[in-house]
Each structure stands twice: as structure tokens, then as C-alpha cells.
Amino acid sequence: MxxxxxxxxxxxxxxxxxxxxxxxxxxxxxxxxxxxxxxxxxxxxxxxxxxxxxxxxxxxxxxxxxxxxxxxxxxxxxxxxxxxxxxxxxxxxGNGFSYDPSMKTALLIGGGIGIPPLYNLGKELRNKGINVIAVLGFQSKEHVFYEAKFNELGETYVVTNDGSYGHKGFVTNVLSQVAKFDYYFSCGPIPMLQAVTKELHDHQGFISLEERMGCGVGACFACVIPTDSEGEYRKICKDGPVFAAKEVIL
Structure with a gap:
């Protein structure tokens, strides 16, 4: 709406x-x-x-x-x-996140300014009694935000590229330490999403794409992305920004 x-x-x-x-x-x-x-x-x-x-x-x-x-x-x-x-x-x-309300645990994976849309989702999941685990990636200590807010929702891992705060490296470097989960939800730059979906290819998940847009209503075709069906595309502004992880090709 x-x-x-x-x-x-x-x-x-x-x-x-x-x-x-x-x-x-x-x-x-x-x-x-x-x-x-x-x-x-x-x-x-x-x-x-x-x-x-x-x-x-x-x-x-x-x-x-x-x-x-x-x-x-x-x-x-x-x-x-x-x-x-x-x-x-x-x-x-756009279209927001959808999820199975019967799941026990959700993994939220965000990178930089891709973290914000995961926060309200995390609150919503917790209010429904779903366990939340968050992995948040930043460039450095000076870029870290909302750590305390995510800690209120559940176990939270903070990762910085330069190791100046939390774990050193990328969000994918700590995924092996994360407890068992049912679905994952991720938002961040395309290289991060590519790495996450590759690492978690055996899991069901949803990704939210960051993209520059023209009209924002699906008329200008400036923000299209290919799907797993040959020759088909989706408009990020109208069909997304959230997609099933295996629906689109990054």
C-alpha cells in the first residue's frame, strides 16, 4: 500500500x-x-x-x-x-519480509546500512516468540551502530573488516559459530549477499537488495535483477526489495 x-x-x-x-x-x-x-x-x-x-x-x-x-x-x-x-x-x-511464524530461530545477517531494515523485523520476530540471532558487519569500530538494540533481541555478533571491534573479517567468517536456525534474512551490499547465499546455500532464506532507483514505482526499469528463470527479471522497487534467496541471481 x-x-x-x-x-x-x-x-x-x-x-x-x-x-x-x-x-x-x-x-x-x-x-x-x-x-x-x-x-x-x-x-x-x-x-x-x-x-x-x-x-x-x-x-x-x-x-x-x-x-x-x-x-x-x-x-x-x-x-x-x-x-x-x-x-x-x-x-x-516495495514488498517486505515474509516468514513462517512457526519457526523457532531466525538468523539476521546485515552489512553496514543494510542492517537497519533487519531491526524492526527482529523486533517483530521476538514479539512472536521466535528466537533471534544477529550477525552485524561494519567497516570499523567508528561505524558500529544499534549493537545494544540487537542485543536486546538475542545473541548478537559484531564483525568489523579491520578487526577494530568485535570479530575481524566479514559476516561469513562467523556463520560457523552460529547456533542452529530455521531461516535466514540478510541485507547489505551485493558482494556480501553473494557470499552469504553461497555459504548458506543449503538453508532457506530471504535477501533484501540495496539499489539506486529511478521512479521507485516500477515504470522505468532502472532497478531490475535477473531471476532463476531464464530471461525473466524482477523490479527491485516494486517486486522487492525483499526476495527469496534462491529466486534472483546476484
């Missing part, structure tokens, strides 16, 4: 190196958003909208929390917004 809405900025905080947490209010979006969906934001001074994943949903208070990295002019401008300002948004957009 998606429509054009106005969202009010409630708070903006830099919570790690170049990583911004922004809370927005809109009762419609908070009521209808699902874990894994995103908002397509119109940033002042930029023609193309920015897709930002939803990290947390507070339905009772009508709030949505997003995290993003300041990596370009658009996100740097977005980080300059202040409480009370209005952001034009399309959303909630």
Missing part, C-alpha cells in the same frame, strides 16, 4: 561515523508500513528521490525511524533537515 505523503521530521541524530538516524511522523505510514519496506524521499534541491529503508515502526505514536549514510549530495542534504521540517515521500514502498 503506497501513496504520496508528507512526513514531519521529529529528530535527526548522527549515531555513528557518517550514519544518521532520522525519525519521522505520519500516522498513515506508521499504520501500514511493514518490515523490509522503504520510503522514497524527495530531498530539497534534487530531482530524483532517495530510497531509504525503514528501520523501526512505532504504530502507536505514528513514528517511522530510518537510518542512512551520508555518501552523496542528496543524503548529505537530507542529514541537514531539522525537526519540524516536511519531507515529501512515496510509501510505504
Amino acid at each position: 503506497k501513496k504520496r505523503v508528507e512526513m514531519v521530521v521529529e529528530s535527526v541524530n548522527e549515531i555513528a561515523l557518517d550514519t544518521v538516524e532520522m525519525t519521522l511522523s505520519n500516522a498513515y505510514v506508521a499504520k501500514n508500513a511493514q518490515s523490509g519496506q522503504f520510503l522514497h524521499l524527495q530531498v530539497e534541491g534534487h530531482s530524483l528521490r532517495r530510497p531509504i529503508s525503514i528501520a523501526d515502526i512505532d504504530r502507536e505514536n505514528g513514528l517511522i525511524t530510518m537510518l542512512f549514510k551520508k555518501i552523496g549530495n542528496g543524503t548529505k542534504r537530507l542529514a541537514m533537515y531539522r525537526p519540524g521540517m516536511i519531507i515529501d515521500a512515496l510509501g510505504p514502498s
